[in-house]
Amino acid sequence: xxxxxxxxxxxxxxxxxxxxxxxxxxxxxxxxxxxxxxxxxxxxxxxxxxxxxxxxxxxxxxxxxxxxxxxxxxxxxxxxxxxxxxxxxxxxxxxxxxxxxxxxxxxxxxxxxxxxxxxxxxxxxxxxxxxxxxxxxxxxxxxxxxxxxxxxxxxxxxxxxxxxxxxxxxxxxxxxxxxxxxxxxxxxxxxxxxxxxxxxxxxxxxxxxxxxxxxxxxxxxxxxxxxxxxxxxxxxxxxxxxxxxxxxxxxxxxxxxxxxxxxxxxxxxxxxxxxxxxxxxxxxxxxxxxxxxxxxxxxxxxxxxxxxxxxxxxxxxxxxxxxxxxxxxxxxxxxxxxxxxxxxxxxxxxxxxxxxxxxxxxxxxxxxxxxxxxxxxxxxxxxxxxxxxxxxxxxxxxxxxxxxxxxxxxxxxxxxxxxxxxxxxxxxxxxxxxxxxxxxxxxxxxxxxxxxxxxxxxxxxxxxxxxxxxxxxxxxxxxxxxxxxxxxxxxxxxxxxxxxxxxxxxxxxxxxxxxxxxxxxxxxxxxxxxxxxxxxxxxxxxxxxxxxxxxxxxxxxxxxxxxxxxxxxxxxxxxx
Amino acid sequence: xxxxxxxxxxxxxxxxxxxxxxxxxxxxxxxxxxxxxxxxxxxxxxxxxxxxxxxxxxxxxxxxxxxxxxxxxxxxxxxxxxxxxxxxxxxxxxxxxxxxxxxxxxxxxxxxxxxxxxxxxxxxxxxxxxxxxxxxxxxxxxxxxxxxxxxxxxxxxxxxxxxxxxxxxxxxxxxx
Ligand SMILES: Cc1ncc(C[n+]2csc(CCOP(=O)(O)OP(=O)(O)O)c2C)c(N)n1
Ligand SMILES: [Mg+2]
Numbered sequence: 001x002x003x004x005x006x007x008x009x010x011x012x013x014x015x016x017x018x019x020x021x022x023x024x025x026x027x028x029x030x031x032x033x034x035x036x037x038x039x040x041x042x043x044x045x046x047x048x049x050x051x052x053x054x055x056x057x058x059x060x061x062x063x064x065x066x067x068x069x070x071x072x073x074x075x076x077x078x079x080x081x082x083x084x085x086x087x088x089x090x091x092x093x094x095x096x097x098x099x100x101x102x103x104x105x106x107x108x109x110x111x112x113x114x115x116x117x118x119x120x121x122x123x124x125x126x127x128x129x130x131x132x133x134x135x136x137x138x139x140x141x142x143x144x145x146x147x148x149x150x151x152x153x154x155x156x157x158x159x160x161x162x163x164x165x166x167x168x169x170x171x172x173x174x175x176x177x178x179x180x181x182x183x184x185x186x187x188x189x190x191x192x193x194x195x196x197x198x199x200x201x202x203x204x205x206x207x208x209x210x211x212x213x214x215x216x217x218x219x220x221x222x223x224x225x226x227x228x229x230x231x232x233x234x235x236x237x238x239x240x241x242x243x244x245x246x247x248x249x250x251x252x253x254x255x256x257x258x259x260x261x262x263x264x265x266x267x268x269x270x271x272x273x274x275x276x277x278x279x280x281x282x283x284x285x286x287x288x289x290x291x292x293x294x295x296x297x298x299x300x301x302x303x304x305x306x307x308x309x310x311x312x313x314x315x316x317x318x319x320x321x322x323x324x325x326x327x328x329x330x331x332x333x334x335x336x337x338x339x340x341x342x343x344x345x346x347x348x349x350x351x352x353x354x355x356x357x358x359x360x361x362x363x364x365x366x367x368x369x370x371x372x373x374x375x376x377x378x379x380x381x382x383x384x385x386x387x388x389x390x391x392x393x394x395x396x397x398x399x400x401x402x403x404x405x406x407x408x409x410x411x412x413x414x415x416x417x418x419x420x421x422x423x424x425x426x427x428x429x430x431x432x433x434x435x436x437x438x439x440x441x442x443x444x445x446x447x448x449x450x451x452x453x454x455x456x457x458x459x460x461x462x463x464x465x466x467x468x469x470x471x472x473x474x475x476x477x478x479x480x481x482x483x484x485x486x487x488x489x490x491x492x493x494x495x496x497x498x499x500x501x502x503x504x505x506x507x508x509x510x511x512x513x514x515x516x517x518x519x520x521x522x523x524x525x526x527x528x529x530x531x532x533x534x535x536x537x538x539x540x541x542x543x544x545x546x547x548x549x550x551x552x553x554x555x556x557x558x559x560x561x562x563x564x565x566x567x568x569x570x571x572x573x574x575x576x
Numbered sequence: 577x578x579x580x581x582x583x584x585x586x587x588x589x590x591x592x593x594x595x596x597x598x599x600x601x602x603x604x605x606x607x608x609x610x611x612x613x614x615x616x617x618x619x620x621x622x623x624x625x626x627x628x629x630x631x632x633x634x635x636x637x638x639x640x641x642x643x644x645x646x647x648x649x650x651x652x653x654x655x656x657x658x659x660x661x662x663x664x665x666x667x668x669x670x671x672x673x674x675x676x677x678x679x680x681x682x683x684x685x686x687x688x689x690x691x692x693x694x695x696x697x698x699x700x701x702x703x704x705x706x707x708x709x710x711x712x713x714x715x716x717x718x719x720x721x722x723x724x725x726x727x728x729x730x731x732x733x734x735x736x737x738x739x740x741x742x743x744x745x746x747x748x749x750x751x752x
Contacts, residue, residue, distance in 0.1 A: 131603060132610045136651040139599070156651065190595065190654040314645035 015143035015174040016041040019107065020049050022150035025183070028078055030438055032056050032065040036082025037122060039109025041174035054438060054467050059086050061431040061460040063093020067102045068435030071418040072393055072443070074227070076103045076157050077435060083109045084122030087168070088129065092425060094164045095133040099422025100248060101225055103162035105153045106134075112172040113141060126168045135163030140170070143178035151183030160193030161312040162225055193311060197328035197336050205283065205307045205324050206340040212281035212305075214352045215241045218264070218293075219330075221248030221421070222286015222310060224414045228331035229253065232285065235334050240346030242356055244272040246287055248421045251411035261356065265293040267403040267555050270363035270568055275356055276301050277565050283307040286330040289319035290422070291562075299564035309333045363570060365407050367553075374550035375525050377401060377476050381408040383528045384446065384474065387536060392444040393418065393436050397429035397453030400482040403555045405448045427456030433471045434464045444536070447473040451501055451508075452481040458511065464542045465516030472535050472543045478551045479503030486554045503551075512544035521546040585636045587616055589666060589736050592631040592647065593655040596622065600652045604631055611646050613637045617668075619733035628654070632735045659736045669732040670714045671696070673704040675725035684724050691717045702727055 013021070019042050023031070032054045035043045046053055056062035059081040066077030081090050087108040097104045111120040127139045136156050138149050146169075153165040209215050223232050229252050236243050236259045244264045245252050253260045264272040276282060282304040287293070289308075294300040297319055308315075308322035309330065316325040326333055367378040381404055384392075394409055396402040396419040411417050418436055420428040433447035454475045464471055476482075484499040512519030518538050522531040528547065535543045556571025594600045601620055608615055616634040623630050637643050644656050659666070672693075676684050684703055685695065693707035707717060711734055718726065 127599065128602065131599075131606050188651060191651050312649070314642065314649055318642055318645075 017045045018146040020045040021180045026154045031078040032062040033080025038083035038171045057459040059089030064431035065435030068432030069439040072436035073439040080107045084124045087126040096423040096425045097164040101162045103157040104164040106166040110168045110170040113170045137166040139168045143176045147183040194327045195329040197326040197333035201326045202336045214279045215281040216279040217243040218284040220246035220287035222330040223252035226331040229414045231334035250417045251414045254412045255410040271359040288315045295559045295565040377549040387532045392446045395433040395447040397449040398424045398426045399450040401450045401476040426453040430457045431460045437471045451477045462515045474545045508546035517542040523548045588640045589659040591657040595652040596629045617733040664736045666736040669708045671730040673728040676703045
């Protein structure tokens with residue numbers, strides 16, 4: 001018999017081959033993983049499959065790579081791990097993907113069915129452990145179920161509110177004989193996402209907005225996930241309503257658009273925060289009133305009537321009661337809103353827009369880069385935008401650098417900003433950038449990472465070098481868990497308990513070289529531009545650019561955790 | 577019963593139709609635990625359709641809409657009904673063992689008879705009753721048997737079914 005991988009209905013194959021054929025059937029061309037005992041059978045047919053496999057260096061890396069791939073391409077990211085420690089190492093990226101609604105499928109090996117429950121070597125109760133960190137998961141006991149289960153997994157991961165789905169496959173199921181049949185009907189009687197907004201609610205929403213004087217559109221990750229950017233921009237334009245874009249929704253409408261107010265929330269800009277506080281109608285699309293946006297919910301936008309559209313009904317009314325709840329996919333409902341708006345004139349709120357312009361002029365984001373002073377991290381973002389012309393997929397870790405990246409980069413399109421929002425997973429940037437670059441090889445992918453984050457997952461750069469995935473990583477070396485240090489300076493009397501990182505010990509250039517990458521370093525402001533330019537000239541391997549930045553810089557504006565968004569701390573005046 | 581046990585958030589009876597698959601009960605209870613909703617009682621059993629099971633769960637929560645929405649997100653949960661006590665028949669079965677000297681037996685049985693409780697086991701110094709009824713009725717019986725000394729108590733968890741229409745359903749807009 002030929003070892004053809006072509007799925008046919010008649011050939012007897014192993015469960016493993018059925019898994020690989022099923023992935024091929026779903027159109028998968030790239031997966032990220034690490035083999036091991038229980039999943040080993042599946043790696044054998046993979047060897048001769050056209051699917052490309054990236055060997056991560058830690059399963060957490062494989063998971064975040066799949067997420068980065070999904071973010072950048074809009075397709076389902078796939079990661080693979082063995083049983084026990086392989087599967088438990090996936091827990092963080094699964095939880096991350098669940099929080100940020102990232103479409104992902106994780107395939108894990110499991111000990112043979114007869115050994116399940118006996119504390120067998122490398123046994124962990126993967127389905128139990130990942131129950132609260134996935135949208136859904138499966139434990140497969142019959143190899144004949146594989147095509148349907150994998151088809152369902154992809155459908156669940158990518159439809160409705162996207163999220164991670166895990167498929168756990170015992171080794172004996174992988175080894176048994178089966179036939180590959182095209183996946184059966186979905187048979188998901190408990191899963192029927194509502195995609196179209198209720199027409200009456202849509203009309204009510206349009207009327208409420210048309211009658212408003214100080215409206216704001218509050219949009220987030222749902223716009224990106226549902227490819228609703230065009231509809232959003234059009235709706236904003238025909239209504240002339242300003243838009244705030246959350247950390248997850250940066251790029252939903254171009255930052256250069258006059259109606260885009262940028263990021264609200266704990267480290268949002270004054271205008272975005274205050275426009276929400278003072279608005280009379282807040283129309284929310286694909287957002288979840290996260291505490292990092294609302295601050296103290298009892299003091300959030302107290303005078304506003306709320307229109308809340310989301311594909312996940314559980315988000316509506318969870319934090320803030322909605323006056324007009326709409327369960328719908330963001331793109332569809334915005335399209336419905338455009339239609340329902342018809343040829344009404346734009347909202348009569350010229351005064352509102354003027355007030356907003358005044359705030360923008362009075363309270364811009366700022367920083368003070370002295371020519372002979374230390375490098376300001378915000379300056380690095382500005383310089384990176386300058387040398388790249390803004391034409392890059394920007395990936396961030398978690399901490400101060402993430403906030404500066406989101407604040408100072410001008411996002412002009414969706415899917416050009418990848419970060420860990422909901423879970424705030426340090427170590428996300430390097431592997432997510434690798435996944436994004438693997439999925440979009442023609443794009444420039446630049447990660448902006450903190451030194452603390454970088455030290456959690458930098459080993460994935462070995463995988464990037466080995467697989468010729470030339471990502472670039474700017475490491476913001478402030479010698480600290482900067483965000484922790486900032487809180488300690490502001491709220492704990494400056495007692496820097498366990499937040500310093502022994503910067504003097506680490507040589508990032510040597511570290512990069514030791515991993516098959518190029519290492520560069522900038523230590524003064526005038527070196528920043530040329531160093532970044534140099535990084536752009538290297539395209540045959542990953543580049544690590546160490547930016548030795550001001551260790552004392554803090555992120556402002558800031559609304560302290562749990563505080564009211566009326567009390568924005570603006571930070572020092574330039575020259576202070 | 578302690579005071580804190582008496583002051584609980586409002587109880588709601590939810591009737592869930594779920595796919596009859598391994599692990600579904602774990603998903604339901606994990607979802608409730610994860611969201612911080614307290615389970616007062618829980619009963620699971622088959623339905624007439626072998627592919628489906630019914631979970632009757634009494635949840636203590638101020639945010640019952642949120643509870644229902646979160647449970648609905650579980651892929652294996654097909655339907656959820658909230659059963660208003662006034663519009664549902666709610667039942668619970670209880671096995672209760674009370675300490676009884678031979679001379680006190682008749683007295684205990686008399687109390688039990690009022691509640692249509694059956695004697696299911698007799699020991700040298702105990703009697704065990706089985707009783708089915710509305711949750712409030714069972715609690716009344718417990719109170720009345722308490723003076724004898726309750727040795728052991730087992731409750732099934734509440735099950736419930738919505739009340740059927742009492743008149744022929746009128747056709748909507750049948751009358752002008
Ligand atoms: C896995 C994980 N552990 C701990 C934290 C808490 N935390 C948030 S930001 C931060 C510091 C990040 O340091 P670094 O990567 O150097 O970024 P910086 O703030 O200095 O820019 C820490 C420890 C987290 N978000 N994730
Ligand atoms: Mg740092």
